[in-house]
């Protein structure tokens with residue numbers, strides 16, 4: 325039976341502790357701030373107020389039985405390093421996951437052997453910046469170092485043509501894995517309601533309609549070419 | 554020429570302002586804390602220290618010429634509402650994007666007409682919690698209300714069989730859009746180095762190898778069935 329420890333109950337830590345508990349996991353939530361502990365005490369199995377840089381206290385609350393620890397204690401890099409080092413080296417916790425505030429923080433966490441590093445603000449800032457710069461791109465999701473999944477508005481030169489005719493794969497070496505399209509709702513005429521539907525693995529005979537959003541997968545540089553049409 | 558205003562230079566705001574500037578965009582970065590302003594002054598076109606709830610000051614620094622404003626001023630919901638309302642209603646800024654700390658914050662931002670709401674911590678907490686609960690699932694990306702893209706370790710019953718034989722689409726009604734696989738690097742025998750490659754749109758003849766990670770697209774409930782094999 326895995327016990328999950330969440331150290332640091334900022335927006336990220338609080339959400340992780342709550343979501344894991346909602347799914348029936350046993351969570352030990354820890355924070356130095358008693359207000360944060362108070363707010364979560366009814367939502368998790370165990371909630372403890374303490375300073376997590378105190379090695380003795382960590383041992384006393386049963387940290388050694390924890391299988392996975394998530395550390396998100398804010399901008400104080402020194403604290404997060406101290407806590408992660410102790411969890412990994414002394415308490416030998418199998419899976420230590422840390423939230424990093426920036427690249428420099430992430431590098432040091434890597435050096436001390438943290439198993440997984442998460443950058444929520446930086447990653448979503450990157451996604452937002454990419455979509456602001458290219459207004460036809462609705463989303464970019466990184467699949468690997470070289471490949472992305474991109475959601476992009478269908479260019480006007482595609483309207484009314486079938487996927488077969490456009491032959492995206494041949495021209496751009498990317499694949500359309502889905503199309504998001506607004507279709508009118510079958511309601512009475514006063515309600516001009518549209519509903520978004522997603523067509524997964526569209527057939528080659530599928531005709532592109534103005535307003536379609538194409539979801540494509542391929543090498544990053546190939547996907548960028550479509551944006552230039 | 555679009556001017557982007559970034560109000561609030563926490564981890565998220567700072568990253569957005571810096572990334573947009575790196576791509577050549579004109580950015581007006583604003584924060585009440587002069588240290589934050591000092592740290593960014595050489596990276597953006599304009600950096601101003603001010604309290605953004607001060608309507609008069611916002612006008613004086615040219616906020617009316619801004620096309621897109623990104624507001625991320627932290628946990629004080631009242632401040633973020635005040636700032637967003639003024640940007641949207643009084644200054645008539647076309648595109649106002651706000652970072653929300655939680656669902657309650659997001660609902661109020663929606664009511665006042667903010668164009669886009671971002672939840673970096675909640676969204677990545679959700680992705681982490683989902684992958685912790687199901688250890689064979691490496692990632693879950695939401696494509697729409699009903700569909701996900703899921704990265705999942707290939708179950709042992711697939712090893713050595715071709716995609717055609719497994720017939721994922723028929724059995725589970727999901728599509729494999731890519732396979733991530735570790736292949737040995739062609740180096741001298743002392744270096745047992747592996748390199749991750751991504752096979753996009755694998756052919757039906759592709760044989761699954763132990764360790765393969767399948768990237769699939771489909772309805773959320775159908776994808777969850779694969780995890781149960």
Ligand SMILES: Nc1ncnc2c1ncn2[C@@H]1O[C@H](COP(=O)(O)OP(=O)(O)OP(=O)(O)O)[C@@H](O)[C@H]1O
Nearest residue numbers: 332333334335336355356357375376377396397398
């Ligand atoms: N040594 C420590 N021991 C226990 N809790 C700590 C310690 N240091 C900081 N904390 C707690 O960690 C939490 C960090 O939250 P904060 O909002 O500052 O940062 P964050 O988690 O990186 O940001 P976000 O809110 O975006 O998730 C605070 O609730 C704070 O009380």
Ligand SMILES: Nc1ncnc2c1ncn2[C@@H]1O[C@H](COP(=O)(O)OP(=O)(O)OP(=O)(O)O)[C@@H](O)[C@H]1O
Nearest residue numbers: 561562563564565584585586604605606625626627
């Ligand atoms: N009224 C205001 N006017 C200008 N700046 C403000 C105002 N209120 C808060 N700020 C600034 O907004 C920033 C908010 O950063 P903080 O780290 O608290 O939250 P956040 O941006 O939600 O979190 P994250 O660091 O996760 O992005 C601070 O730098 C603060 O000085």
